[in-house]
Amino acid sequence: MKRKAAVMLLLMTLGAASVSGCGKNNTTSSSSVSSASSKSASSASDASSAGSTSSDSTASEEYASPSDVDGIPVVDEEVDPAECVTLGDYKKLTLEKKVEQVTDDDVQTAIMAETAVTMDDPDATVQKGDTADIAYVGKVDGKEFDGGSSDSYNLVIGSGTFIDGFEDGVIGMKTGETKDLNLKFPDSYQSTDLAGKDVVFTVTVNAFTRPAENIDGWELDDAWVAKNTDYSTVEEYRAGKRAELEAANETTAENNLQDDAMKQVADSCTFTKIPKSYVTLGEEDYDKRYTSYLQNYGISLDDYLEQYADRATYNQEKATYAGTMAKSALLLDAVKEAEGWTTDDQDYQQILNDEAANANMSQEDFLKAANDYYGEDTVVRNIMMERMINMVLDNATVNTVTVDADGNTVK
Template structure:
């Protein structure tokens, strides 16, 4: 499995608001909105991995955010040393937290790969984890509303896809059973027409689907006979998930390393060219996301629940963060006396090309020279920073990591 590329420093993007990220032309209004991430088919991705998360607005401290947003923007030639004072990047104290893979994690992954099968027992009741084919109609004050009904919809119970109380209300229902669910849309629901309103959903269960039993025969079929029994398949899944957790921990370590250096640095001004490039990258990402839903940029912004002024401010902020990131990269490159001719750069460039089975020339041709340079050089300087640091490894369980994520104590 190919590892997702960590970061393109020039393609940083401050995402739309949480409500905006969940908007789409095809989403049913009864569903809760959720932040969606886009996948980039290019080799050099502008996705939100660990280091990029550390560079984004949501990961910056209030003081750093204020500094970047308040820094003057200057046009014309400049020296990096005049624009930024590089903070301490040597002898950082870092912790690499690696999530241990449990039997529960393995089972959950395997079940995610299995296709639910319809339950034939007419007395079977829907349970959490089941996928139910339901018909439903929602009414407010006795009147149906747009997007609040469907003749057939597959809903996984416990997924949290629908508003609070909906899925719990379906639990225990049998095939053919009809039930009224008296609920309330959240006050902060993305649709102002529905927010805070009482609603009655009349729900009928058309079918109940359940994950089949894990057997040797299923394993043989799923793996095209490359694995013959359940025990060996579970072990292969354990190894794969363990590798993923190692890679994730490394990505988060890089993000924290970058974050600490950025926190310690001082920005005196931002180059206008850098800001403009960042704004253009932001808009290109938003346009690409809009195209996935068959929408124009203006339509996507409107359905995201924000106005043009808010969008413009977010684009400007994104440009500023991109400029700050590029300045920091430039300062680190200078401090470490690196260049495209440096052995470390050439080694990392070849590594990136090998990962995707292309030549270095093809890598640059497909992704652009600047994007490749920023990706490769960012990885090089991160390796240097971590090489200078004191790194402590810590094993954590999935439960501990979830708690840290929820409390905001975990950087990643």
């Protein structure tokens, strides 16, 4: 049976398969390791909470490549993967696929999210439940601080996303209005530099929307559905939305299943050493991901680290990413070697053909574009990773269960 792996070739992110937990070795017990993609370039964007900043770090600003990964020594010489990893039985896994049920409340919430109305009345004011597009600048002792500013952030009023008093301060504001909020960071705030400090946020409401159900006189009826959606009736609209949510939950369940499968494979293996070339692979990939992301904003990586980020924190996260990716790549190569896989195999070519078809390209054009942008080695590794996931799941015993939002099995 063919399954679409979570690691899609076009994403080119080896770590996104969440090959975590490869921590069982000759000196340490098995432990879970977060996905190599968990600290991606997306963290270069503005903080999701007003005033959030990186935690203090004692790491040196000069990057130091890790000499070990979770206690596994990194060695300079090139060593056959079979000498570095002892594989467990990856073809006899027992897995549980948990598909979250879609409730009537889920359908209603999804529909209400689609019926938000932009409040164009110049006299309309923000109220609880609205989503306000805001610009803000935070200052402590008259100085702006990292992570405390944004030109545009969509804040759900009442969500508790920002520090106490921020969202309450936005209530009653009009579109285009600017206001200073005199607040205080909690003593337990994650950044010790800001904890307990007085702060002034200068906030401007760019625009705001309101759930239609909160607008007097609005009603979800067939006439509204026919005018504003691709459906004719409320009943059809609800059924269509339910089908969308069920499809999304199925995709999530399949991705989680793949994550669980790869974690079990990883937990069953034993590492004795990691060639440095695998760590270098992760380090180069991390820098490349950040560089590619920052290009969207016309910023070089060096300028970003100099002006906007904490270099020591970046180095810490880079080393963590590199270590996780090194173990993922080494495990993949060990399986590939054990199975005798090559790029000429029928399964490999089938995945490649499917990816090219999904991109509406010939295989030749797809490979050229992918190789030019990502590099041939990365392309091969991602196809091999998808192949490994398919193999593991095809040989596993998978029990599908329906669960509620808390993960409890639904009878």
